Amino acid sequence: METKPDYLIKGGKRLDGRKLADWREISIKTGVIENADGSAQVDFGKTKVIAAVYGPRELHPRHLVMSDRALVRAKYDMLSFSVEDRKRPGPGRREHEISKVTAEALSSVVLTEKFPRAVIDVFVTVIQADASTRITGLNAASIALADAGIPMKGLVVGVTFGKIYDEKGKGYMAVDVFKPEDQWGQADIAYAKSYNDNKVVLLQMDGDVTKEEFLKGKEMADKAMEYTYKEMVKALKGKYEVD
Numbered sequence: 001m002e003t004k005p006d007y008l009i010k011g012g013k014r015l016d017g018r019k020l021a022d023w024r025e026i027s028i029k030t031g032v033i034e035n036a037d038g039s040a041q042v043d044f045g046k047t048k049v050i051a052a053v054y055g056p057r058e059l060h061p062r063h064l065v066m067s068d069r070a071l072v073r074a075k076y077d078m079l080s081f082s083v084e085d086r087k088r089p090g091p092g093r094r095e096h097e098i099s100k101v102t103a104e105a106l107s108s109v110v111l112t113e114k115f116p117r118a119v120i121d122v123f124v125t126v127i128q129a130d131a132s133t134r135i136t137g138l139n140a141a142s143i144a145l146a147d148a149g150i151p152m153k154g155l156v157v158g159v160t161f162g163k164i165y166d167e168k169g170k171g172y173m174a175v176d177v178f179k180p181e182d183q184w185g186q187a188d189i190a191y192a193k194s195y196n197d198n199k200v201v202l203l204q205m206d207g208d209v210t211k212e213e214f215l216k217g218k219e220m221a222d223k224a225m226e227y228t229y230k231e232m233v234k235a236l237k238g239k240y241e242v243d
């Protein structure tokens with residue numbers, strides 16, 4: 001959307017018809033890349049992301065080797081055609097940052113001590129972007145790791161929330177923001193936790209919210225996460241047991 005809209009919510013309805021606490025349709029598929037040890041595609045509405053996991057395998061370059069645990073390495077990328085204006089191919093600062101926070105979030109759940117000296121490579125590729133790609137990618141990566149049979153404390157689950165305005169400029173917290181809300185809203189917050197022990201593994205905010213607004217948004221996001229987690233488990237069921 002080129003020009004700032006007069007409102008992002010009116011009469012309780014967002015621009016795509018959702019209410020504040022509604023998330024977009026979620027679709028999850030596992031085993032989408034046969035060559036990988038584990039893989040998944042996760043769609044949050046029009047945001048579509050594929051994750052592929054390779055490993056544990058021998059780590060190169062050797063100076064990165066850790067004698068007591070495995071390295072979890074992540075590479076996030078957006079395809080040129082994933083956005084309306086063609087994106088310049090290859091990683092920039094944004095992609096490096098998202099790769100780093102993705103690797104950190106996943107490292108906190110993978111039982112890395114089980115694979116000393118090895119690397120677990122996670123590739124996250126956005127095929128269509130409509131905001132919340134880092135969180136959608138993290139969800140896909142977490143399922144791909146489980147699909148690869150890599151032991152983890154629990155699945156990482158994430159949901160984005162944000163602050164959007166009505167025609168009078170009043171702000172409201174909303175779950176799973178899409179592109180116009182990410183672009184024009186007062187804030188967007190990427191939030192993920194390790195589901196089993198309820199520990200936050202990623203939290204990034206762009207914009208401003210009060211503490212009350214943050215807690216209100218988080219509460220709504222937690223409900224969306226509960227649903228997302230159940231869908232993730234459903235997608236994995238039959239292959240691996242997840243409690």
Ligand code: ADP
Nearest residue numbers: 083084087094129130131132133134135179182
């Ligand atoms: P996230 O995708 O995790 O919300 P950002 O807040 O950085 O991360 O990006 C928000 C959205 O902006 C993306 O999901 C995508 O729709 C859009 N976007 C990001 N980078 C570009 C780009 N280089 N060209 C066009 N759109 C982009």
